[in-house]
Structures are given as structure tokens and as C-alpha cells.
Amino acid sequence: MKTIKTDVLVCGGGCAGSAAALASARSGVKTLLIERAGFAGGIITAVGLPYFDGLIDKPTGRFVVRGIALEFLRELGLAKPDAKRIDDLPAHLITKYWGSVNIPNTDEFKLLMDGLIRRHSEHLSVLYHSLVCDVETKGGLITAVIVANKDGLVRIEARQVIDSTGDADVANWAGAPSEKNPEMMPLTMHFRIGNVTPNKEMYPAAKQALVDAHKAGKMPEFYGPGLIFAFAKDEAYIHATRIAGDATDAADLTRCEMQGRQDAWTIFREWKEKVPAFKDSYLISTGPYIGIRDTRRILGVERLTVEDLQTCRRHDDAVATGCWFLDLHPRKTSDKPFTGSAYQPLPYDISYRTLIPQKVGNLLVAGRCHSATHLASSSSRVTVTAMALGEAAGVAAALACETKAEVATLDGRKIREILSRRDAGPFTDAR
Ligand SMILES: Cc1cc2nc3c(=O)[nH]c(=O)nc-3n(C[C@H](O)[C@H](O)[C@H](O)COP(=O)(O)OP(=O)(O)OC[C@H]3O[C@@H](n4cnc5c(N)ncnc54)[C@H](O)[C@@H]3O)c2cc1C
CATH class of the missing domain: 3.30.310 (TATA-Binding Protein)
Structure with a gap:
């Protein structure tokens, strides 16, 4: 079987994975992104969803995420370099009622991602049309990730792995505990x-x-x-x-x-x-693909809960800020898109430890499958929050390579410092 070696392997090039791959490569470590589709972007390009939700704190209009998520909007010509508030974005792309911004063309996001990957080619490469399908483990570490593509089965040996498949595929196959709600939210074909x-x-x-x-x-x-x-x-x-x-x-x-x-x-x-x-x-x-809202979430070393959102619990190792309402979709026919309270939290901290699975030392899990209860993840799953979690995972994986540590043992406060230097948050407190 062909073997490829890299420092950081990012599995899944969606909202979280795209940001993770760019953030890791920017730290100067060799990064490989694997994506099953013929393009990156995840829900945006594979399902056709134009919404950048989780960017704007609805009551105040300020951005609670900047970093790579905002860079995507800048690169698409939709945000000025100094944009900080809802009013700094083109009015026709804003839905104030939801605190939502939409991009005008989802296909363009494929081109944007191709361009950004090429621009970072010194440290970043990508394999599209490649499905992560298994892992090899030893002593609590992933020693190889197996990918199926036109070359056949390929082994990828990486020092640190990021699971941004949305479904926690890698974490699951590596033996990290995860959960699925018995009443998972429905899928939707756009x-x-x-x-x-x-x-x-x-x-x-x-x-x-x-x-x-x-x-x-x-x-x-x-x-x-x-x-x-x-x-x-x-x-x-x-x-x-x-x-x-x-x-x-x-x-x-x-x-x-x-x-x-x-x-x-x-x-x-x-x-x-x-x-x-x-x-x-x-x-x-x-499509091209049906949209998947809800599957596995890891049971990480820390778990985001609704109480965390309601009490605005602060974390020294916060690496992202969430702000979306509790957006739980019912499985049955209904008038409204969501069910339950649709509680609108104040901007809240998301701890680095919600990205760390149990039992696997060199793996981080970013995006909608990070460690959160079913209800809390109905807020933290949205696109921009996923990008912020991905950026944090990319920074952390690179830092682990530089310091010859494993991602699970890193101090999240160090990752927070690097994110802050990159103007990537977290921005829980108003600035
Ligand atoms: C129908 C629908 C509507 C939604 N509406 C909104 C909305 O209006 N606003 C909003 O902000 N959020 C919305 N969401 C939620 C949001 O889009 C997701 O939660 C968000 O995309 C999560 O990002 P992610 O990176 O975890 O997953 P994704 O963006 O889905 O990325 C996962 C990536 O991993 C790839 N992948 C998966 N498995 C493998 C594998 N084994 N090997 C290789 N690659 C793999 C996929 O192809 C994909 O590119 C919606 C979701 C759905 C399904």
C-alpha cells in the first residue's frame, strides 16, 4: 500500500477542515487535507448552503468571530479588512432577523478554497476525491489513516490528526467514545x-x-x-x-x-x-449531497452544555466564541424550521478541551462533532463557529508538531494566545 507522510492530516475539508488546514499550514508545518468530494467547502459547496451563521451577535450586531471565517468573506469581496459589525457588510446580504449573512454564490467558494490551498502550497496540499475509511492505532495514538481514492488504498502517517468529517468518523474508528442522540435532527436536500x-x-x-x-x-x-x-x-x-x-x-x-x-x-x-x-x-x-445536521459527537475531556451557554461560563482555554440560538430541527412535518425554546445565548466561550477526544492522544475533533450535548451543539454546529473551531484545531496541531507534544496534552491557553495574535479570537467579551 502506498504511504504518504505529513505533519498534520486534516480529514474532511468542510467549514472546520478548510480553516484547520489553512491555520496549520500558516504555522509552517507540512499539512495534508483529505476531502471525499471534488472540492472543499463542506456544507457550503457540497450542499449549497450560503449562510455564514455564528458570525454576528444578533442583539449587538458585533462580530464574535474574525480570523479565517472573516478572511473568507474578505476574499470573496464581501467584507472590508476592518469590518467588525453587521453594518460593515453589504446590506443586501444580511438578514437582521436571524443575525445572518449569506454569500451570493456558493460555487465561487470552491474556487476560493482551491486558490487559498494553492497560495499555501509550500506547506499545504490536498487530495480531493479521497475518502477516509479506516485508521491504524497503537498505544493510544493514531499511527496511520487509511484513505480510499483512485490510487487504491493509501496509508497516511501523520504526527497529529484533525477529524473534521462532521461525523467524527476518525475518532470513532480510533476508539474515542462518542454519542448519537436517539432523535437525531433530520437531513435536508437543498x-x-x-x-x-x-x-x-x-x-x-x-x-x-x-x-x-x-x-x-x-x-x-x-x-x-x-x-x-x-x-x-x-x-x-x-x-x-x-x-x-x-x-x-x-x-x-x-x-x-x-x-x-x-x-x-x-x-x-x-x-x-x-x-x-x-x-x-x-x-x-x-444537492450535490444531502445535508447532514446531526450524527456522532465525541465525548471529549470537556463538554459544552446548555448551562454553559446560559451562564456564559468562562474558560481560560477558550478558543472560539459561539452565539447562535438553540437551533434544533424537528424530524416531523412542522411550520417552523426549529423546535424547542430557540433560546438566544449571549456570546459564549468554547473550551479547547471540547476538541480533545478521550483515549486518543494525537487527535483533535473540530466542527459539528466536537464535544457538546445535543442541545448545546444545536448552537455550536453553525458554519462560522465550525470555522473558528477548525482554525483553533489547526493552530493546536501545528503547535504540537513544533513542540514535539501531542495535541491532547497542550495547554489551551497557549493556543488562545496564538489565535489572539492572528486576530482570530475568541471574542466573547465586547471589544
Ligand atoms: C440542511 C442543513 C442546513 C443548515 N443550515 C444552516 C444555516 O442556515 N446556517 C448555518 O450556519 N449552519 C447551517 N447548518 C449547519 C452547518 O452547516 C454545519 O453544522 C457545519 O457545516 C458544520 O461544519 P463541519 O465542518 O463540521 O461539517 P461540514 O461543513 O459538513 O464538513 C464536513 C466535510 O467532511 C467531508 N467528509 C465527511 N466524511 C468524510 C470522510 N470519511 N472522508 C473524507 N471526507 C469526509 C465532507 O465531504 C465535508 O466536506 C445546516 C446544516 C444542514 C445539514
Whole structure:
């Protein structure tokens, strides 16, 4: 089997992994990013989601994350170098009600990531179309990660590994304890419909068409109408599909993907037939992948809880700031996208130790599968928070290589210092 050696291996090039790989390479250590898709960006590019949530503290409008997340917006020409508040961003890309910012073109994010990876090529390389599928361990350390790609099975030996697969695949295979909620949030297939002529009557009519289709047994569950015009005035972006399943089970994930695609086409056909605004429309695309909200989360050496959010518990080793509301999606048909209190916390600390799994010394887990309770992670899972956690993991993995330590034994306060020097937070307290 072919063997590749690197200092830091980042598994999964989504929100967390993209930031982790860049942060590690910037520290001057040899970094390799592995991504199963033919592009980086995760939910943004693989599912088509344009939202940068977790950037803005809704009540005050100030940014609670800067660093690489803000750099992405700058590189896309959407934020000025000194942007610090919601009003420093283009008004048409802001939804003040949610404290949300959306990028105008998700495909451009693929190009941005390719460009940034090339710009860091002295220390960073990437293998797309490569699926992490197993690990080798010895004495509580990962000695190799196995990847399947066009070369066949490839062994990658890394000093430090970052699991940013969203599903804690690497942590799970390495024997680190993790949990899955029995009621995991549903998956959603996003899709886009072109040549729509929007009007006010469209929303109730679109909703009624979904209710009728659901009653007629054409669509098991939905949220609706989940109809947004984020990209163009005549282009609908829809997040109305809702499929309960376990995305860590290959057969169930396949079932969900097929159901999501079928539901997307059902919704499109129902609207085209019954809602005049969609009479001349056409379905542009689904996916490319179904969106996965919720699977494994590691049981790390520290765990973010709802009480931490509610009491704004401070951590000396905070490496990121969260701010999104408790955004828990129901598995069944409902009017609202979320269920529960939708509690809006004040900006809160996320400790470095929520990235450290138990039992594996040279592994960090960043992104939605970091260590948090089910409810707390409904806030910390959003895109920009995931980027901040990824940046922290990248800095930490590089520091571990430089100091010949393992990531699990590093003092999070040192990582915080480096992040602060890079203007990457945490920014829990107002500045
Ligand atoms: C339908 C949906 C809607 C959402 N809406 C919003 C929203 O409006 N705003 C918001 O901020 N957040 C939203 N979220 C949440 C947010 O997008 C995710 O929680 C966030 O992307 C987490 O980042 P991540 O890096 O952990 O995962 P991802 O961005 O999903 O990245 C994981 C990456 O790992 C790769 N990967 C996975 N397994 C492997 C493997 N074995 N080998 C190699 N590569 C692998 C994937 O291809 C992917 O690129 C939504 C999520 C979903 C599913």
C-alpha cells in the first residue's frame, strides 16, 4: 500500500477542515487535507448552503468571530479588512432577523478554497476525491489513516490528526467514545428552481401544495414552504425537505439521499402544476449531497452544555466564541424550521478541551462533532463557529508538531494566545 507522510492530516475539508488546514499550514508545518468530494467547502459547496451563521451577535450586531471565517468573506469581496459589525457588510446580504449573512454564490467558494490551498502550497496540499475509511492505532495514538481514492488504498502517517468529517468518523474508528442522540435532527436536500415569477400569493399557495402532497402520501415529511430567494430574484432556493435517518449508516444514508431527491422533485412538480409563480420554472439542481445536521459527537475531556451557554461560563482555554440560538430541527412535518425554546445565548466561550477526544492522544475533533450535548451543539454546529473551531484545531496541531507534544496534552491557553495574535479570537467579551 502506498504511504504518504505529513505533519498534520486534516480529514474532511468542510467549514472546520478548510480553516484547520489553512491555520496549520500558516504555522509552517507540512499539512495534508483529505476531502471525499471534488472540492472543499463542506456544507457550503457540497450542499449549497450560503449562510455564514455564528458570525454576528444578533442583539449587538458585533462580530464574535474574525480570523479565517472573516478572511473568507474578505476574499470573496464581501467584507472590508476592518469590518467588525453587521453594518460593515453589504446590506443586501444580511438578514437582521436571524443575525445572518449569506454569500451570493456558493460555487465561487470552491474556487476560493482551491486558490487559498494553492497560495499555501509550500506547506499545504490536498487530495480531493479521497475518502477516509479506516485508521491504524497503537498505544493510544493514531499511527496511520487509511484513505480510499483512485490510487487504491493509501496509508497516511501523520504526527497529529484533525477529524473534521462532521461525523467524527476518525475518532470513532480510533476508539474515542462518542454519542448519537436517539432523535437525531433530520437531513435536508437543498435544491434550486429557476425562472420563478415571485409574488405575495405564492407563499400560502406553495405551503398549501405541500400540505396537500403530504396528505396524499406523496411526501413523508416536510417543513414549509422553506422558500428563499437568496441568489437571484427569480431563483428559489428551497430547504423544505426533511428526512429522518442515521447518516453514519451507509444504507440509511443512501435511503435518505434518494428520499431527499424524490421529495425535491415532488415539491418542484407540485408547485409547477399548482402555484402560478412556478408555471414556467425548471429545477436547476439538487444537492450535490444531502445535508447532514446531526450524527456522532465525541465525548471529549470537556463538554459544552446548555448551562454553559446560559451562564456564559468562562474558560481560560477558550478558543472560539459561539452565539447562535438553540437551533434544533424537528424530524416531523412542522411550520417552523426549529423546535424547542430557540433560546438566544449571549456570546459564549468554547473550551479547547471540547476538541480533545478521550483515549486518543494525537487527535483533535473540530466542527459539528466536537464535544457538546445535543442541545448545546444545536448552537455550536453553525458554519462560522465550525470555522473558528477548525482554525483553533489547526493552530493546536501545528503547535504540537513544533513542540514535539501531542495535541491532547497542550495547554489551551497557549493556543488562545496564538489565535489572539492572528486576530482570530475568541471574542466573547465586547471589544
Ligand atoms: C440542511 C442543513 C442546513 C443548515 N443550515 C444552516 C444555516 O442556515 N446556517 C448555518 O450556519 N449552519 C447551517 N447548518 C449547519 C452547518 O452547516 C454545519 O453544522 C457545519 O457545516 C458544520 O461544519 P463541519 O465542518 O463540521 O461539517 P461540514 O461543513 O459538513 O464538513 C464536513 C466535510 O467532511 C467531508 N467528509 C465527511 N466524511 C468524510 C470522510 N470519511 N472522508 C473524507 N471526507 C469526509 C465532507 O465531504 C465535508 O466536506 C445546516 C446544516 C444542514 C445539514
